[in-house]
Amino acid sequence: MSKHFKEQLLHIATIGKTVGIKGDMKFHDKSDFPEQFKVGSSFLINKKDKITLTDVNFERGLVKINNLTNPQDCKKFTNAKLFTTYEETRKNCHLEEGEHFFFDLEDCQVYEDGKLLGIVKEIERIAVTNYLYIVTAENLVKNGFVKSFLVPFVEPFKVAVDIDKKIITLCGAMDILEAS
Numbered sequence: 001m002s003k004h005f006k007e008q009l010l011h012i013a014t015i016g017k018t019v020g021i022k023g024d025m026k027f028h029d030k031s032d033f034p035e036q037f038k039v040g041s042s043f044l045i046n047k048k049d050k051i052t053l054t055d056v057n058f059e060r061g062l063v064k065i066n067n068l069t070n071p072q073d074c075k076k077f078t079n080a081k082l083f084t085t086y087e088e089t090r091k092n093c094h095l096e097e098g099e100h101f102f103f104d105l106e107d108c109q110v111y112e113d114g115k116l117l118g119i120v121k122e123i124e125r126i127a128v129t130n131y132l133y134i135v136t137a138e139n140l141v142k143n144g145f146v147k148s149f150l151v152p153f154v155e156p157f158k159v160a161v162d163i164d165k166k167i168i169t170l171c172g173a174m175d176i177l178e179a180s
Contacts, residue, residue: 009044009083010103013037015051015065017078023069024055024062025077032102033093034058036084043082051077100161102130105153108166110134112173120168121148129154132168136177149180 016026029037042052055064068074084092086103095101102123110117110132118134125131131150141147151157151173160169 008085010086010089011081012043012084012089013082015063015077015080015082018071018074019062021071023064023071023074024057024060025065025074027056027061027063031093033089036089036092037063043084045077045080045082051080051082098161100163104163105132105161105168108161108163108168110151110168110170110173112170115174117170117173117177118148123153124150132170134173140177145177146180149177151176 012029012031014028014030016028018025027037037053037056037058039053039056042050044050051065053063053065054067055062057063065074065077089101089103093101105120105123108120110120116137117140118136120132121135122133123130124133130153132153133148133150135148136145151170157170157172158168159171160167162168
């Protein structure tokens with residue numbers, strides 16, 4: 001897969017192994033927007049090939065794809081990653097006030113009291129809480145702080161987010177960094 005392909009697309013789910021004898025496959029949602037996974041939705045699995053969801057069962061964590069009902073036919077899609085574009089995500093997924101797409105938070109600089117703590121590498125979800133995975137600023141690492149740390153992306157830690165300037169202001173993050 002080319003680097004250019006990966007940069008343009010967003011990995012939003014992975015198809016797992018086959019389950020049972022009717023073509024069901026495990027489904028691993030990697031997104032915040034399960035509403036995009038509905039019967040008839042199509043997603044890229046590489047540069048040119050798409051698959052279409054023909055049944056979705058969130059309670060059981062299963063999907064059927066391309067109207068396939070034979071587990072042997074389905075096996076070639078085991079571990080297939082589903083991709084969509086950033087534009088499609090923005091179009092199909094509704095954000096509430098104060099919500100942000102994970103990909104918009106990545107690479108933001110993180111500040112507390114005007115001091116740069118680091119840069120968001122990615123967002124990690126642990127149970128129901130989203131955490132900023134922050135790569136610590138080099139000057140802080142040189143002063144003995146850990147190379148990376150997690151901060152819950154919830155109140156009271158989250159103070160302000162400016163996606164246009166790629167800046168997140170936090171409160172209490174320095175305490176977490178010092179305790180890490």
